[in-house]
Amino acid sequence: MVPPSSTPPPNSQQTLQFLSSVFSQRGPSSLPYTEDTKWLIRQHILSLVSDYPSLEPKTATFTHHDGRSVDLLQADGIIPMPFQGITYNIPVIIWLMESYPRYPPAVYVNPTRDMIIKRPHPHVSPSGLVSVPYLHNWIYPSSNLVDLVVNLISAFSLDPPLYSRRRPNPNPSINSSMSSNHGHHPPPPQGPRVAHSVAGPYARVQPPQPSQGRPTSADDAAEMFLTVGFETMRGKTKNLGKDNVNVRLRYDSLRRSAADLAIEDAVPSLDKAAKRGGVV
Numbered sequence: 001m002v003p004p005s006s007t008p009p010p011n012s013q014q015t016l017q018f019l020s021s022v023f024s025q026r027g028p029s030s031l032p033y034t035e036d037t038k039w040l041i042r043q044h045i046l047s048l049v050s051d052y053p054s055l056e057p058k059t060a061t062f063t064h065h066d067g068r069s070v071d072l073l074q075a076d077g078i079i080p081m082p083f084q085g086i087t088y089n090i091p092v093i094i095w096l097m098e099s100y101p102r103y104p105p106a107v108y109v110n111p112t113r114d115m116i117i118k119r120p121h122p123h124v125s126p127s128g129l130v131s132v133p134y135l136h137n138w139i140y141p142s143s144n145l146v147d148l149v150v151n152l153i154s155a156f157s158l159d160p161p162l163y164s165r166r167r168p169n170p171n172p173s174i175n176s177s178m179s180s181n182h183g184h185h186p187p188p189p190q191g192p193r194v195a196h197s198v199a200g201p202y203a204r205v206q207p208p209q210p211s212q213g214r215p216t217s218a219d220d221a222a223e224m225f226l227t228v229g230f231e232t233m234r235g236k237t238k239n240l241g242k243d244n245v246n247v248r249l250r251y252d253s254l255r256r257s258a259a260d261l262a263i264e265d266a267v268p269s270l271d272k273a274a275k276r277g278g279v280v
Helices: 012-023 035-051 145-158 218-237 245-275
Strands: 055-063 069-083 086-096 106-109 115-117 162-164
Touching: 012 035, 012 055, 035 055, 035 069, 035 145, 055 086, 069 145, 086 145
Parallel strands: none
Antiparallel strands: 055 069, 069 086, 086 106, 115 162
16 A cells, blocks of 8 residues: 545535546546446545545555555545543544445554554454454445444444553553553553552461471470560551550560560479479
């Protein structure tokens, strides 16, 4: 495809003049439409521009898969697409092929540099070619461009074909899904979320695990009791804030009680060890 060779002014009268000009051409520069269909093509384009002025009729060169090039009419521009309460603009090109209007046009989404085609998409190929039921069920002479665009809007609103490209986030601490992007195309689809574990005031804190085996001395027993008890209580209270006086007082009280209990438990062990000669 090459850039459009001519672009008519936007109002209907000048669009009509443009169509009359291109249809009157003869020779190698003439468009490949048959004479008996030019009137209907003119009516289709005029109705389309009237209902969707953001689409402009132009002539441009279309290249077929076999390498053949031909000058065709096209409607180039944007169509509105409501999605989740916001109206986005989807750029499209509607090519009126040589066999139009007896056969359907070729429709492509035309992403800009900051857009990307959603893959996979039920109605849009990776090349941008659009396939919707209205095109497959095209009936001459009743099918037309206005109804086609209505069907495109309906299909795209259910599943947008274009998204904005992801841009590097300068602040990795901010979730990119929170950025606002309500321009001409929907924001990128969300990928898998990465779970971030943050210890908050209600996070479960695992106490230190005791070493394998039983303590070998009264000192070890007392140290283990104090360590496990104090770390467990500290894990439950350390995130509640320094200004919570009641919690701090309770923590200190529990700490003193734990120390007393540890000493009481350690005394019998010390007596037994002394009798066995284990205490010097």
